[in-house]
Amino acid sequence: MNIYFLRHGQTSENTKSVYYGSLDVNLNEKGIQQIKKAAKFFKNIKIDKVYISDRKRTFQTASIIIGNKKDIPIIVDNRLNETNFGDFEGKNYDELVKLYPEECKKWIEDWKTFRPVNGETFIEMYTRTSGFMDDIKNSKDENILVVTHSGVIRAALCYVMDANMDLFWKFGCINGDRVTIKYEYENFYIDSITHCD
Structure with missing residues (x-):
């Protein structure tokens, strides 16, 4: 089985x-153009199923990739959502240091388990990504496209690397x-990592 993880195109x-x-x-x-470029790779691959997060940017990305192939199911799975940064959302690091100095200090000291106010920890994001990977093992499909986010892709790579x-x-x-991650003989392995630009 081939599992193609694709990060969504650029947003503002x-x-x-x-x-x-x-x-x-x-x-x-620019994000639309990035994905049009990425779509060339998938032109001659028969995608059996597409999984996306519940964010518009992944649906838009998946729609460009599959084009007018309406027979390919697109399945929304919120385990593929990016880390929820809670009250940190929409702010850059300099802004966060000014607004939340103590929280940023804790974040640096323990980035895995730190939880922004109204957000989630990286460990929680990794756990749901791992659950998705555990389930995908049971798929009978040959080619699966997973359109998701940077954090989820990194988490999936960590999962494959144990x-x-x-x-x-x-x-x-x-x-x-x-x-591209392959699953063969009950084993995941990384086949390739390809930059868009």
């Missing part, structure tokens, strides 16, 4: 370098990046 929030996961924003023009969250920051993941 990406250009501002702000933290956002739960903010529901559209692709910008590294929990320890390797989370060792992977780059820009908008439009594609990661």
Whole structure:
């Protein structure tokens, strides 16, 4: 089985370098062009099923990839949502340090288990991503497209590497990046990581 993880195209929030996961924003023009470029790779691949988060940016990305192939099911799975940064959403790091100095200190000291006000921890995001990966093992499909977010893709790579969250920051993941993970003989492995640009 081939599992193609694709990070959604660029949004205006990406250009501002702000933290956002739960903010529901559209692709910008560059993001649309990134995904049109990514779609060329999938042109000759028969995608059996598409999984997306419940954010507009992943639905828009998936729609560009599959085009007019209306027979491909798109399944919304909120386990694929980006980390919810709670009250940190929409703010850059400099703003956060000014507004939440104590919280930022705790975040630096223990980034895995720190919870922003009204948000979630990275461990919680990793746990739901792991649950998705556990379930996908049972799929009978040959080619699955998963359109999601940077944090979820990094978490999936950690899962494949049996590294929990320890390797989370060792992977780059820009908008439009594609990661191919294969599942064969009851084993996940990373086949390729491809940058969009």
